[in-house]
Amino acid sequence: xxxxxxxxxxxxxxxxxxxxxxxxxxxxxxxxxxxxxxxxxxxxxxxxxxxxxxxxxxxxxxxxxxxxxxxxxxxxxxxxxxxxxxxxxxxxxxxxxxxxxxxxxxxxxxxxxxxxxxxxxxxxxxxxxxxxxxxxxxxxxxxxxxxxxxxxxxxxxxxxxxxxxxxxxxxxxxxxxxxxxxxxxxxxxxxxxxxxxxxxxxxx
Numbered sequence: 001x002x003x004x005x006x007x008x009x010x011x012x013x014x015x016x017x018x019x020x021x022x023x024x025x026x027x028x029x030x031x032x033x034x035x036x037x038x039x040x041x042x043x044x045x046x047x048x049x050x051x052x053x054x055x056x057x058x059x060x061x062x063x064x065x066x067x068x069x070x071x072x073x074x075x076x077x078x079x080x081x082x083x084x085x086x087x088x089x090x091x092x093x094x095x096x097x098x099x100x101x102x103x104x105x106x107x108x109x110x111x112x113x114x115x116x117x118x119x120x121x122x123x124x125x126x127x128x129x130x131x132x133x134x135x136x137x138x139x140x141x142x143x144x145x146x147x148x149x150x151x152x153x154x155x156x157x158x159x160x161x162x163x164x165x166x167x168x169x170x171x172x173x174x175x176x177x178x179x180x181x182x183x184x185x186x187x188x189x190x191x192x193x194x195x196x197x198x199x200x201x202x203x204x
Contacts (some may be wrong), residue, residue, distance in 0.1 A: 032068020078128025
């Protein structure tokens, strides 16, 4: 009986278990945006996990969304990597957000395979977070990133354009970002441990 009870308790502690209206315990890093943190299980980006940020068009504040996390990690001497960003990051702007540039690595790659390989290796090497831009990432690649994030206890953030056929993402957290009426809004499309129920404005 004790063995069964221990197995049940182990199952109940699993963050992949959905509990209806309640939220499973979840280790997370605050996004730094109060309204968004309040809407997410654990209060932020799930640790040791893959998260996705999707958008219909670029330039709607998608990089700004990750800046508080980037600043906190680099100030704590954790490595941050930007892989295959669509534009070369502007160093003075990153510094203004509080990012420690000495802890930042920017990697430009020739193809998606090289970008994915770099992201996996950095996550396994215990980078604090890896931001990867890859529109066509498939579920196999997503699972590889998830495993790498678990191995290195880091956060994998994938940026991709929203497509009709990509709803089966294995990401623990999936956010849609868009400009609505001149303001940046975040919609929680998927979150591990609870039903996605919130749309909120991105903090200025």
